[in-house]
Amino acid sequence: MTEFAEYVAQRHERLRRTAYLLTRDWATAEDLVQTALARAWLAWRRIDGDPDPYVYRIIANTHASWWRRRWRGEVPTEEMPDSGDGRDFTREIGDRDALWTAIGTLSGRQRAVVVLHYFEEMTLTQVAGVLGCSVGAVKSQLGRALARLRVDQGIRTMTGAER
Amino acid sequence: MNQTEHDLRELLAERSTGASGGGARLEEILARGRGMRRRRWAAGGTLAAVVAALVLTPPLLSGGPARDGVIAARVGEPDSQTRGEGVRLAGLRSESTGKVERLTFTPKSERASYRVNCAAGSRAFVRYGDQVDAGVCGEDRQGQEWTAFGHFDGLTVGVPVTVEVFTVPTTIKDPPDESSEGFDEALADAVRRPALWEIAVHDGGISDAACSPDICLDSGSRPAAKGERNLAGLPDGHQVAGGHVTRINEKHTFRGTVEGEARVYVRCEGEDLHAFIWAGRAVLAKSVPCGAKPALWEFVANGPTEVTVAVVRRDRLPRGSDFTSDLQAASKEANRLLSGLRPEAGYWHVALQQLDEPKPSAG
Numbered sequence: 001m002t003e004f005a006e007y008v009a010q011r012h013e014r015l016r017r018t019a020y021l022l023t024r025d026w027a028t029a030e031d032l033v034q035t036a037l038a039r040a041w042l043a044w045r046r047i048d049g050d051p052d053p054y055v056y057r058i059i060a061n062t063h064a065s066w067w068r069r070r071w072r073g074e075v076p077t078e079e080m081p082d083s084g085d086g087r088d089f090t091r092e093i094g095d096r097d098a099l100w101t102a103i104g105t106l107s108g109r110q111r112a113v114v115v116l117h118y119f120e121e122m123t124l125t126q127v128a129g130v131l132g133c134s135v136g137a138v139k140s141q142l143g144r145a146l147a148r149l150r151v152d153q154g155i156r157t158m159t160g161a162e163r
Numbered sequence: 164m165n166q167t168e169h170d171l172r173e174l175l176a177e178r179s180t181g182a183s184g185g186g187a188r189l190e191e192i193l194a195r196g197r198g199m200r201r202r203r204w205a206a207g208g209t210l211a212a213v214v215a216a217l218v219l220t221p222p223l224l225s226g227g228p229a230r231d232g233v234i235a236a237r238v239g240e241p242d243s244q245t246r247g248e249g250v251r252l253a254g255l256r257s258e259s260t261g262k263v264e265r266l267t268f269t270p271k272s273e274r275a276s277y278r279v280n281c282a283a284g285s286r287a288f289v290r291y292g293d294q295v296d297a298g299v300c301g302e303d304r305q306g307q308e309w310t311a312f313g314h315f316d317g318l319t320v321g322v323p324v325t326v327e328v329f330t331v332p333t334t335i336k337d338p339p340d341e342s343s344e345g346f347d348e349a350l351a352d353a354v355r356r357p358a359l360w361e362i363a364v365h366d367g368g369i370s371d372a373a374c375s376p377d378i379c380l381d382s383g384s385r386p387a388a389k390g391e392r393n394l395a396g397l398p399d400g401h402q403v404a405g406g407h408v409t410r411i412n413e414k415h416t417f418r419g420t421v422e423g424e425a426r427v428y429v430r431c432e433g434e435d436l437h438a439f440i441w442a443g444r445a446v447l448a449k450s451v452p453c454g455a456k457p458a459l460w461e462f463v464a465n466g467p468t469e470v471t472v473a474v475v476r477r478d479r480l481p482r483g484s485d486f487t488s489d490l491q492a493a494s495k496e497a498n499r500l501l502s503g504l505r506p507e508a509g510y511w512h513v514a515l516q517q518l519d520e521p522k523p524s525a526g
Binding site: 005008009017018020021034035037038039041042043054057058061062095096099100103114115118119132146149 | 170171172178180188189193195198199293344
């Protein structure tokens with residue numbers, strides 16, 4: 001088995017889970033992972049050391065571009081909302097669902113920061129390396145993401161009124 | 164620990180275990196990788212090959228002598244190779260390599276195609292979202308200057324799209340892979356230098372027509388399928404004499420037959436070269452520094468015509484001499500200069516073009 005094949009065998013499932021958290025759709029996640037791994041295969045000989053940062057970077061960037069393209073296509077003249085729609089998530093669905101829904105309102109980059117930091121357990125420095133930006137930029141994105149989750153009506157109810 | 168962060172960690176772990184992937188599909192991944200490698204320029208290469216074959220077949224313009232590798236075509240009506248070409252959506256010209264340009268167009272259908280026209284020895288990168296194409300401009304086996312083609316799929320009608328494009332010399336080693344990261348890496352490593360190139364985006368398909376005559380020096384230029392002019396807005400023309408030269412500091416003479424308006428282009432890109440163009444062998448007609456745009460001399464003649472061209476390093480020109488405005492003095496200086504210089508390696512290109520249409524009266 002080649003080095004690349006070994007890497008795919010070992011890492012595919014984990015990458016697929018990460019991709020799902022970014023895309024929120026299993027078919028799209030599989031497509032995203034295959035695209036990223038295909039690109040990694042093309043550049044395999046140029047990758048020094050651990051391929052993970054490179055592969056995660058492709059996944060994050062590819063997802064961001066898909067996200068931008070879908071956004072352009074579906075809502076060409078509007079901006080993504082800055083906050084939730086005001087529904088009382090705790091009444092309609094459970095706390096977890098409220099949080100999951102709120103995560104879905106994050107921008108592609110903010111979602112990538114959250115997933116890499118809280119799911120992949122990467123340090124902010126590692127996240128910055130994967131996303132190709134400064135640690136300060138990651139902190140800023142993460143801060144905005146968390147603020148957005150916290151100001152969400154559903155989350156505020158969950159973390160404030162009920163506790 | 165912040166409760167929200169705790170919830171976040173648990174939620175992400177929980178939600179990501181929802182479905183079985185059925186294991187890695189290595190063959191699919193490899194097939195996809197091979198497809199990426201092939202896909203980018205396969206369409207362009209095929210189209211260009213077909214176009215080259217078709218273009219070489221039609222008779223040359225009236226009065227134009229048939230020459231191997233010299234392309235000329237009918238002017239006016241769209242011919243077979245351009246029939247699939249849609250209306251031009253956008254286009255831009257750049258005078259620098261290593262500098263990214265952004266082109267915005269509004270799709271009229273779900274598919275648009277692009278063509279990058281650049282001189283031999285250039286590599287073009289085009290990025291649309293996560294799609295990155297990279298191709299080389301140069302000459303194919305038919306002698307035609309190569310144009311890099313590609314297409315954008317999945318467009319939404321009426322929704323503006325911005326693509327990024329830049330060129331670099333092909334001398335860069337280990338070209339980056341065709342990915343968004345590769346695009347950024349190549350751009351970061353690129354050095355800006357003068358060089359003329361252009362990109363045109365057309366609805367649907369695209370052909371190699373309408374390359375500006377100051378870029379496609381020896382393949383000739385024609386209107387696009389919809390009658391659109393070349394991006395430079397220059398009169399179309401075709402080469403009757405010319406070629407690539409690999410030495411500087413010596414004169415090279417080119418002969419061809421022209422009828423009416425004609426022009427000589429000397430492409431010696433860079434900031435360190437200077438071009439001399441003589442009408443015949445003795446009368447200096449043009450003395451200009453080389454740059455992104457080719458040196459140009461326009462003239463009118465009927466019958467056999469001879470032009471002589473020389474390129475020298477700019478730092479060899481005597482300081483204080485006027486080599487551009489006083490052609491009489493420059494002619495003597497140029498002859499004296501060339502007699503004292505030894506030939507050196509250097510790459511430049513000359514094209515004696517017959518205009519296929521009159522120049523605009525204003526110009």
